[in-house]
Amino acid sequence: MASKKDPRTPAQIKLAKQLGAAIAEARKKAGLSQDELAYRCGLHRAYMGFVEQGRYSITVATLVQVCSELDAKPSEILDEIGH
Amino acid sequence: MASKKDPRTPAQIKLAKQLGAAIAEARKKAGLSQDELAYRCGLHRAYMGFVEQGRYSITVATLVQVCSELDAKPSEILDEIGH
Known part of the structure; x- marks a missing residue:
């Protein structure tokens, strides 16, 4: 069964992976x-893996x-990945 | 008619406003x-206003x-608002 097509643009997928x-x-x-x-973030375990x-x-x-x-600082993480 | 209750936490609302x-x-x-x-972002005009x-x-x-x-740099904008 083909996996569901990712609706995001290539740039959005690349950003999410970085x-x-x-x-x-x-x-x-x-x-x-x-x-x-x-657990600390109150997020589901599987969700964190997907993120x-x-x-x-x-x-x-x-x-x-x-x-x-x-x-960690969000601005530093974004700067690290070029944004 | 009461407006729909915002499901976000106070901290998330504060961040979104900043x-x-x-x-x-x-x-x-x-x-x-x-x-x-x-228009440049391909987003709806009303959505940009809400953002x-x-x-x-x-x-x-x-x-x-x-x-x-x-x-503008996302990391600089986040740094500007303390993140």
Whole structure:
């Protein structure tokens, strides 16, 4: 069964993947598992996995929330990935 | 008729309002109307107004897209509003 077509543009998919990878890196630096980070943010465990894989385009609010649990700055994460 | 209750947390609403105000400021600095910015981003005119009022929590992808039309950096806008 073909997977559902991703409605996002190539640029949006690339951004989501870069952002997901940067979040995963910050999470590992903070020594947290995906489960722990998801729990702290009140987000579903599977959702956090999809975010790190770039399969979801998160809101700025979710980025701010995740970063607050990782002691990282959203502006620094965006700067790191060229935005 | 009571307006629909906003499902977002006070912190998410505050962030959306700060972000909306910063986008409006950058738009005015770039000398664009809301209509022009919405058109360039391929977004609906009313949606852009709601974003600037903080009534929507936008995705990082939308922030990146809007900033690219305003020659502004998403990381700088987030840094400006304390994130």
